[in-house]
Amino acid sequence: MKVDGKAFRTIWLSDDGWAVEIIDQTRLPHEFEIIRLETGIRAARAISDMEVRGAPLIGATAAYGMALAVREDASDAGVEDAHAVLLATRPTAVNLSWALDDMRALLLPLPVPDRMAAAYARAAQISDEDVAISRALGEFGAELIVRAAESKVASGKDGPVNILTHCNAGWLATVDWGTALAPIYVAFDEGIDVHVWVDETRPRNQGASLTAWELGRHGVAHTVIADNAGGHLMQHGEIDLCITGTDRTTRAGDVCNKIGTYLKALAAHDNNIPFYVALPQTTIDWTVSDGIREIPIEQRSAEEVTHISGRTDDGKIARVQLTPNGSAAANFAFDVTPARLITGLITDRGICDASEEGLLELFPEQK
């Protein structure tokens, strides 16, 4: 998407054709800096230090990391070392191991001199495939926004289509377009008048920092709100639909997403507001049905609750403590929204009911 008029992806080959460039997401939203990755080791650090984040982008970065590593050492040992180092960067990202296994399986059977070119080509392909998936679900989802705009006009209401989103499921989490935000970007680019209510998404504030930044840079109207505010806005007709992403979707349509998603789905249900979840099919875990009982929820550092970082008046990044000394804090990273609260799932194959029947209609091979 665009950053102040210029088109970007989150990862791309540099002009010299061999190094890889990324946006340093740890410095957003206050600074926009591009990092040049020249080695597999440096790509690994980009993942472990969260300079890149979001499962699809982590996968693409790992693939390019393999290409950079093979450029230095294309031997079997070189491929295996790069695989191991890159795999150790983040504990649970499914796309990470998938991309690395894919690259290794491609490279090892090839003659050593052919490996470098193949690695670069496959990394580019993995990136392009991710863009195509995001674009596809963006187009399906945009139809919902177009319909919401039409029904607003039909009922004589003024103003933009108001969409609530939670966390960051935008182009910064993928290679381009995003998941939850892809329908919004497609609709916006088609000229639909949209406005996004951005949950700040405590404790890591991905909404207030990343979602607000990327919407603003692309030119999409948006307003940041405390996570507490969505229910009030829904009660007063200020939200036309909700779209979130998901980290893991069960066979039954339950959605495990950033903590707090469940509360917004409850409020949407209570106010008859459509609540959609956008997802590439890779996030569907066909082995799990009951999300609340079966999905373990990661607990992260309490410091993410007790402390927060931001920019001081003199432009420095500083971290401050919010809680009194001695008060414990707990930090659950995700929650599970039961399928009964979800209006539909926006996938790269189309939109379906959040249910096993709905998903199997789009994915009959999983029957």
Added chain:
Amino acid sequence: MKVDGKAFRTIWLSDDGWAVEIIDQTRLPHEFEIIRLETGIRAARAISDMEVRGAPLIGATAAYGMALAVREDASDAGVEDAHAVLLATRPTAVNLSWALDDMRALLLPLPVPDRMAAAYARAAQISDEDVAISRALGEFGAELIVRAAESKVASGKDGPVNILTHCNAGWLATVDWGTALAPIYVAFDEGIDVHVWVDETRPRNQGASLTAWELGRHGVAHTVIADNAGGHLMQHGEIDLCITGTDRTTRAGDVCNKIGTYLKALAAHDNNIPFYVALPQTTIDWTVSDGIREIPIEQRSAEEVTHISGRTDDGKIARVQLTPNGSAAANFAFDVTPARLITGLITDRGICDASEEGLLELFPEQK
């Protein structure tokens, strides 16, 4: 309640018998400082600068402010001037105008030489009455906690009674005991094993700062969580009951309280967890029925969302910006929880259903 073993109220007469002392709540939770008020003007600043906050405490401070002012000038003009200056400190606090009108009505008919003693006596009485109200609702509410503890034991469950609260409705917002926290303090002082999940309560973080501080200083076990986390905890049996305060309660039992209360009530309802609201009868607005339609919701500065203050590693208080430059923010201060989601209202006359019938049983004079 206690601060590290020593009993405090939020406002008291100093040892010399004429000045008034308060806790500087703007410096909590990082610093505990006592301020000495010697003039009516200084008392007015304590209210306007939010060194004291919470409707009952504002009322008590205004009453003592009148006493301090009358000490300097007990003439009719002195009484009227003090009334006007103190009334202008905060725009909407009902207790403020009530306490000031009460003091003026008492003082003006008296001979000038009798006014000072009468003013001090009435201010002390207003404070004591507030303590009695909080203590009464605390005792009614504590029965719910005792019963929850008993039913935990009966069903063979270990551990404390887990109570979720939102915002700060503790002793810091009243003269002592609090409203939502009064039942918890009474139960704790009776030896019941309690643990409080404290919503941080964005954007002003009254939970993470004030509620965590006062629970910690009194010795009550507690854990601060992001406002997003309560639904997940309820899904997993980690919350036995919820108690919040209220700024305004309608005749029908709707509750207007800090933004985000509605989302927690929805989650409690979805998980069959009791959701109680504690209130002194003075917060009931008998002229309003439908809270969502009839109560206007204050919008506060966007800076409370885009910026936050805390303590840096070197002990200074600093403010940092969380959002990108150019992103708008909205800041709705309250939301309305419909009575259908509320299990019961804990008042200083007892506990009743959140309904007009329930309220009128306790307050038959309002029929």
